[in-house]
Amino acid sequence: MAVPTHAAMTGDEAPAPGGPNALDALLYPPPALPHKPGRVREYNVAAADRELEVASGVFFSGWTYNGTAPGPVIRATEDDILRVNFTNGGSHPHTIHFHGIHPSDMDGVFEIVEPGGSFTYEFPARPYGMQLYHCHSTPLKKHIAKGLYGAFIIDPPEPRRPAQELVMVLNGFDTDGDGENNFYGVNGPAFYYAKYPIRVRRSQTVRIYLANLTEFDPINSFHLHGDFFRYYPTGSSDHFEYTDTVMLCQGQRGIVEIDFANTGRFMFHAHQSEFTELGWMGFFEVVD
Amino acid sequence: MDSAAPGLSGAWRFWALLPLLLLVGVVAVFAARGSSLLDLVGRAPPPADQFDIRRVEFAPGEIRIRVTNPQRPKLTIATVTVDDGVVPFRLDGPRELGRLRSSTIIVPFQWVEDDPYTVGVTSSTGIQTTFDVPAAVETRGPSPKGFLGYALIGFLVGIVPVALGLGWLPSLRNAGARWIVTFMALTAGLLSFLALDALVEALDLQAGLPSGFQGPGLILLGVAASYLVLTFVSQRFSAAGGRDRGAPLEGVALATLVAIGIGLHNLGEGLAIGSSIAIGELALGTFLIVGFMVHNVTEGLGIAAPIADGARVRVVRLAVLAVVAGGPAILGAWIGGFITSDVLGVLFFALAVGAALQVVVEVVRYVARRAPGGLRSGHVIGGYLAGIAVMYVTGLLVA
Numbered sequence: 001m002a003v004p005t006h007a008a009m010t011g012d013e014a015p016a017p018g019g020p021n022a023l024d025a026l027l028y029p030p031p032a033l034p035h036k037p038g039r040v041r042e043y044n045v046a047a048a049d050r051e052l053e054v055a056s057g058v059f060f061s062g063w064t065y066n067g068t069a070p071g072p073v074i075r076a077t078e079d080d081i082l083r084v085n086f087t088n089g090g091s092h093p094h095t096i097h098f099h100g101i102h103p104s105d106m107d108g109v110f111e112i113v114e115p116g117g118s119f120t121y122e123f124p125a126r127p128y129g130m131q132l133y134h135c136h137s138t139p140l141k142k143h144i145a146k147g148l149y150g151a152f153i154i155d156p157p158e159p160r161r162p163a164q165e166l167v168m169v170l171n172g173f174d175t176d177g178d179g180e181n182n183f184y185g186v187n188g189p190a191f192y193y194a195k196y197p198i199r200v201r202r203s204q205t206v207r208i209y210l211a212n213l214t215e216f217d218p219i220n221s222f223h224l225h226g227d228f229f230r231y232y233p234t235g236s237s238d239h240f241e242y243t244d245t246v247m248l249c250q251g252q253r254g255i256v257e258i259d260f261a262n263t264g265r266f267m268f269h270a271h272q273s274e275f276t277e278l279g280w281m282g283f284f285e286v287v288d
Numbered sequence: 289m290d291s292a293a294p295g296l297s298g299a300w301r302f303w304a305l306l307p308l309l310l311l312v313g314v315v316a317v318f319a320a321r322g323s324s325l326l327d328l329v330g331r332a333p334p335p336a337d338q339f340d341i342r343r344v345e346f347a348p349g350e351i352r353i354r355v356t357n358p359q360r361p362k363l364t365i366a367t368v369t370v371d372d373g374v375v376p377f378r379l380d381g382p383r384e385l386g387r388l389r390s391s392t393i394i395v396p397f398q399w400v401e402d403d404p405y406t407v408g409v410t411s412s413t414g415i416q417t418t419f420d421v422p423a424a425v426e427t428r429g430p431s432p433k434g435f436l437g438y439a440l441i442g443f444l445v446g447i448v449p450v451a452l453g454l455g456w457l458p459s460l461r462n463a464g465a466r467w468i469v470t471f472m473a474l475t476a477g478l479l480s481f482l483a484l485d486a487l488v489e490a491l492d493l494q495a496g497l498p499s500g501f502q503g504p505g506l507i508l509l510g511v512a513a514s515y516l517v518l519t520f521v522s523q524r525f526s527a528a529g530g531r532d533r534g535a536p537l538e539g540v541a542l543a544t545l546v547a548i549g550i551g552l553h554n555l556g557e558g559l560a561i562g563s564s565i566a567i568g569e570l571a572l573g574t575f576l577i578v579g580f581m582v583h584n585v586t587e588g589l590g591i592a593a594p595i596a597d598g599a600r601v602r603v604v605r606l607a608v609l610a611v612v613a614g615g616p617a618i619l620g621a622w623i624g625g626f627i628t629s630d631v632l633g634v635l636f637f638a639l640a641v642g643a644a645l646q647v648v649v650e651v652v653r654y655v656a657r658r659a660p661g662g663l664r665s666g667h668v669i670g671g672y673l674a675g676i677a678v679m680y681v682t683g684l685l686v687a
Contacts, residue, residue: 009376013376015367015374015376054414055366055367055374055410056366056367057364057365057366057367057412058366058367058410058411058412058413058414059412059413059414060414173414175410175413175414175415175416176410176414176415176416182410182414182416183374190374191374273373274372274373277372277373277374278369278372278373278374279374
């Protein structure tokens, strides 16, 4: 066997924690529902302090929504009434700040929820696109770096074409508190999708709801090997770019649509080599 | 009461144990209840969880990182990075390290010769310890060639200059008593320099040790041990010479003592050179070897001076003196080149300090008795200062 090098650690060589389906709830979004204005979409979100295994054998004292960093995928169709029942089971004051259009008293900035307290966010979901949410308590940097963020998908009134849908929230973890990330990943732990490649079919479009919530670093990026994709910035219009690399600042997000030309194992990773080698890498296993 | 004494005389040993038994009892009670007591006054901060990266070695296609746990709580090796990239690794040693326990991390890695590298070891608690390597150079493992190489270096910087310095003996024999004591004072001066030099080396080296090793205490132990053992030895020399045990040493006995003191210093020096070469910190230039030779040649003079006014000494005996003074440099180079131990380094340098100081005392006693004008004569003061100055100036070659 060849000497393993860190350039392409795959399978068991990849030092990722967790089992084969551990991140499924974060990777596969709940299904889109047809357009029905006024329908209530209700989610329960609880903040909780958790020890997270963010890289193989490395534990991080995280702050989470529903026990994971990123938190649960929240999905609604445009004109649904989104209702999020938030309880703060953590040890610090938290909020949920959603991106999108909503009243100022639902913005998660002024209504700080103390530990043990709760708050219900309720507003019409709009505009359609890939949105996101995160805690907006101060110090903001700390609350995001600890893991309080997640994906928020708003589907358009006119349903999107059927596709194999995935969610990828780019994040990092500063495990030694020096203001720099020690590990990077997608949907949480480092190297996870290098150890467990994402299986997709060539026959159907792969749609990725992509968001960057990496703290400390000004930008993050997404690069696909062996193919090109359509990138819809924020996913709120039909405008797209045809490329294999996109760059996102914190809070920037969009929708990626890939029609794989070939089967086989294709890498995806940040095109910042440092992030790649600190865990932000993975593979698609494209099959017929 | 005297009549009761024989019965009690052995009992003091038992009563001496009593405080220890009581201590065990108190410790047991505290260990069982102690944590609740500590809770009354606050909460202990979390451990630093920093590894002590002792040594980073480069072999073809491989980087080896020697780590020690310097703290009381256990420390677990979780991930390893090279230049801020997570790398696969295997371990030679445990993954979970108890206090002062070590492991070697072996990383398959295609490194670039002469490039700088930063290696990092992250604990299970997420704390990353990094170590900067200024330039990657292949570390040679123990091999007959390496063994010979270090021996040659030790020979060149230790034995050769001492032997050359002994070559001053014939001319010293024809010098007057005044000149002999001048050179003896010079010997005291250069040994004082070596003592301070070794002390600084020991202090520098111990500063890098985990605090559990108690570097300063180790230095004191080494200095006191070598000083007192040499004091004991010099008394034996006096007694063997048929003189009063307290009489100052002279002749071959004094020369032997000087050689032992210098030898211990060269042991430390050899170790420092050997380990610096092994970890690629020291450019092994001809200039440096020449520098050490010039620096050490005066050591031979120091050994020659005490035997200059006595009976003739056979060449074999001179050779033995040269080996005693210079040979340890070879031993030191081997140890430094092949074994990772800053603890040994600290100890060796501390031994050198004590030995040099003891020999200074012996030489001063000799000079005090033999110098025509006593210790306050211009020759003695001039010689002593010249000894320090010579070491300082030649030291510039190796600094």
